[in-house]
Amino acid sequence: MESNSSAGAFPPSPQFTAADISVVVAYFILNLAVGIWSSCRVNRNTLSGYFLAGKNIAWWPIGASLFASSEGSGLFIGLAGSGAAGGIAVAGFEWNATYVLLALAWVFVPVYVSSGIVTMPEYLQRRFGGERIRVYLSVLSLLLSVFTKISTDLYSGALFVQVCLGWNLYLSTVLMLAVTAVYTIAGGLAAVIYTDALQTCIMIVGAVILAVMAFDKIGGYHNLEEAYLGAVPSTIIPNTTCHLPRPDALHLFQEPSSDDLPWTGMTFGLSVLATWYWCTDQVIVQRSLSARDLNHAKGASILASYLKMLPLIVIIIPGMISRILYPDAVGCVDPNECARVCGATVGCSNIAYPKLVIELMPGGLRGLMIAVMMAALMSSLTSIFNSSSTLFTMDIWKKVRQEASEKELLLVGRIVTVILVVVSVVWIPILQSSNSGQLYIYIQSVTSYLAPPVTAVFLLAVFWKRANEQGAFWGLMVGLAVGLTRMSLDFMHPKPHCGTPDDRPSLVKDVHYLHFAAILCMLTAAVAVGISWLTGPPAKSQIQNMTWWTLRTERHPSLPPVSVPKSLPETANEEPQEGQTRSGVCSSPGLNSEISGAHTPSPFWARVCCINALLLLCVNVFFYAYFA
Numbered sequence: 180m181e182s183n184s185s186a187g188a189f190p191p192s193p194q195f196t197a198a199d200i201s202v203v204v205a206y207f208i209l210n211l212a213v214g215i216w217s218s219c220r221v222n223r224n225t226l227s228g229y230f231l232a233g234k235n236i237a238w239w240p241i242g243a244s245l246f247a248s249s250e251g252s253g254l255f256i257g258l259a260g261s262g263a264a265g266g267i268a269v270a271g272f273e274w275n276a277t278y279v280l281l282a283l284a285w286v287f288v289p290v291y292v293s294s295g296i297v298t299m300p301e302y303l304q305r306r307f308g309g310e311r312i313r314v315y316l317s318v319l320s321l322l323l324s325v326f327t328k329i330s331t332d333l334y335s336g337a338l339f340v341q342v343c344l345g346w347n348l349y350l351s352t353v354l355m356l357a358v359t360a361v362y363t364i365a366g367g368l369a370a371v372i373y374t375d376a377l378q379t380c381i382m383i384v385g386a387v388i389l390a391v392m393a394f395d396k397i398g399g400y401h402n403l404e405e406a407y408l409g410a411v412p413s414t415i416i417p418n419t420t421c422h423l424p425r426p427d428a429l430h431l432f433q434e435p436s437s438d439d440l441p442w443t444g445m446t447f448g449l450s451v452l453a454t455w456y457w458c459t460d461q462v463i464v465q466r467s468l469s470a471r472d473l474n475h476a477k478g479a480s481i482l483a484s485y486l487k488m489l490p491l492i493v494i495i496i497p498g499m500i501s502r503i504l505y506p507d508a509v510g511c512v513d514p515n516e517c518a519r520v521c522g523a524t525v526g527c528s529n530i531a532y533p534k535l536v537i538e539l540m541p542g543g544l545r546g547l548m549i550a551v552m553m554a555a556l557m558s559s560l561t562s563i564f565n566s567s568s569t570l571f572t573m574d575i576w577k578k579v580r581q582e583a584s585e586k587e588l589l590l591v592g593r594i595v596t597v598i599l600v601v602v603s604v605v606w607i608p609i610l611q612s613s614n615s616g617q618l619y620i621y622i623q624s625v626t627s628y629l630a631p632p633v634t635a636v637f638l639l640a641v642f643w644k645r646a647n648e649q650g651a652f653w654g655l656m657v658g659l660a661v662g663l664t665r666m667s668l669d670f671m672h673p674k675p676h677c678g679t680p681d682d683r684p685s686l687v688k689d690v691h692y693l694h695f696a697a698i699l700c701m702l703t704a705a706v707a708v709g710i711s712w713l714t715g716p717p718a719k720s721q722i723q724n725m726t727w728w729t730l731r732t733e734r735h736p737s738l739p740p741v742s743v744p745k746s747l748p749e750t751a752n753e754e755p756q757e758g759q760t761r762s763g764v765c766s767s768p769g770l771n772s773e774i775s776g777a778h779t780p781s782p783f784w785a786r787v788c789c790i791n792a793l794l795l796l797c798v799n800v801f802f803y804a805y806f807a
Contacts, residue, residue: 242482266428444693632658
């Protein structure tokens, strides 16, 4: 993005008052205070204290952190932009999280706790044996962190500050990084989780205020559909229809042939991506593993699922309203006009949310919304930084330096954070010209090319005892080759501008990225199953306590010793009682206490969690039915 063109389109708001500045300064002081307080609650000089917050966090900050980690500034900008471009169908990305979040707490976390791991690659190594899968998954996770998380959050947060204040894009990026890195590097996971809880409160309050003002501006929800369908920019491209809003903008399910978000892709392909993100990604699972017992992990998932219902009302629909109010800017289709408005020729839907903020919010509240976006940015960045440094330190550096001391590992974890930041900043220019200006679609499409093989292997590892290392590894390799082929074609043949003939290869043009994700997952699973059958079965030590079917409250004696003794609790050596064999059911006291080794959860709260999970599913199904 050319900084002069954007800054010219969006000069600093003349109403940015002392009250706004005071709100932003107060936010940073409060954020720093919470970070310091939470850092002092645990011992940050041990691996358990730094990377897993001492395994003693309650359900509510974890639930808030799960939500805040996923709702970074990339989602604020991206969801609102996709809402402006195509309507409410993108809400399916948020609501689909309900099912996989419950699967995380009821199925995956018990397996991870039983296997005694700190990172996701470590689980696959224990389940399958060997080093190559662990190293591959560690490297892939770090790459995905850079390409789909850190850089997009940095870009979107900096874009917001640039639109509101007129600052240079890269200056904005560096300033926010400096603030974010301070307490992430110093405080570890405890600082991240508690500051995330603060960010969540600020995000929700600010977003609700803006949503109420936006609805008031168009005369209420009942006027939304008619007004949106009439949001046509004054400069159009003759003999085309790309300037027209989608007629099914207020329908959650779009036709299977839709090139935007077909319901088949949102049902099947999205489930693959959501399972990868919520159940196998280090950023998310690391939070659940820090819970003081399994009931707290379940309560966190339920809270996060309820919070994930909010973005439709407070982010996506306000993005649609932004297009209604400012069709020439947000809804531009002519490349020259778009370049003048936002500096990107592929579209300006990404400015929908910041445009709404600077135009609608009064003094003081505008400062609150800038604090909201900074909160969203920093909550996701701190989460990713901490989890990425955990991955590199425990799965890569520890292999290179097997005799490394705990002090050395903590230092390496902090240095990796700085390196990731530098690499992410370098990647930002590529984002500016990708995927029709829709940041959220860029994130999901890249994920759909690289993540489905990981989903397939984790599902086989947890649910199929016969899966072995050869099958898992070659399934991952075949999936990677196919995924990289599609991603390369996507970057070599970007979607053409409005009015330009579409001569992309059929694999890119006719196979939606969400459909491709489902196909890639099935292909990987087929390869892994086939090779597993053709080769020998895994050893008993690779199955006991490692799959859903073999969980016990006692650690199998033939399991290898835990790789990070100080970060993992000792497991009770008592014989399993009736009803304790598998931990996914509502009563599993033995495994519950295994998360922290110090807290014995109440069977009453276990039942409360189950009842709330059922209620949550009913609410989710109602919303799907209402907006379908």
